[in-house]
Amino acid sequence: MINIEILSNIDIDYYNFVVLSQDKDKWDVTTNIDGLKKKIEREAKKVKNKDDLEFISFIQKRLKTIVKGDINKLKKIQNIIEVKYTKVWKKIKSYNENAPKGKKRKFIYTILEKIFVTYGYESIISEKIAYKMLRKLDIKVCPYCNINYISFSGTNSNKGIRPELDHFYPKSHYPYFAVSFYNLIPSCRNCNGLKSNNFPKGLYSPYEISENNDDFKFKYIAKNINILSTSLNNIEKGIDKITFQKEIIANNKMFHLDDLYQVHKDVVAEVIWKNRNFPNVLRDSYKNFGISKREAYRIVFCNYSDVNEFNKRPLSKLTYDIQKYF
């Protein structure tokens, strides 16, 4: 897994449009829409139960944090919901997609689903701004696996393809986070499919890890002397397993990373070879070529070395964790 860093004000523009229906030109939207704020006000009138009403009022008061708060703020909101609104949380939690029709969801769940999932996510985000938002984020490789490119064609859902948006807090169980900016993770079809409605304990979001998080660091286990060979094939045969500093981490299990990475032993073999035989001409004198140390790395390792650029090319983190140039 690699982190996502947001460098612009995209989350503020997002909030202004999704909630307040402002700045539609920033999203190339031509028609007027009702923002989420108005939608909640309308739907709240249908709620009669006292606990449910208090809950809706809490959601309204914290709407700004819910829509543009970072992942730690969302965790705090969730904590408050579980502690202070226990009765309502139980009703929301009781959603069961396998239950008979009419018994799948409680009334408060239906209201939240209508506001945040059907209207907020499907009608506003998915239909109107997902393309633009993903283009602005400019993430080229899935942050969950760092294996698959997430590609675009066209400019809207009628004519093109775009990366999927995974709900880190699944929208089926946490409907009020269905439009939360930092809950939407651009991802590949495989990872989004594997994650689906699952939300195991200990799962990390790409928005909450930092470059210092060694839990996601790759390493390899060598099985024999072949690793010292000069032949790439022999080095590859000498690698027993590509693994992680911390194997049990929930993300590695969720996205099958333990299995998926084993087919990339050839890449690790190349990096091991380059560690030993990094062309001296670049190692010692890259400045003579008018390039930086990072550019020399890119030329030799065919990948990026800056943690903020890992999202530009597959296997960037694997390569970086094994290399010994930096």
Ligand SMILES: [Zn+2]
């Ligand atoms: Zn992926």
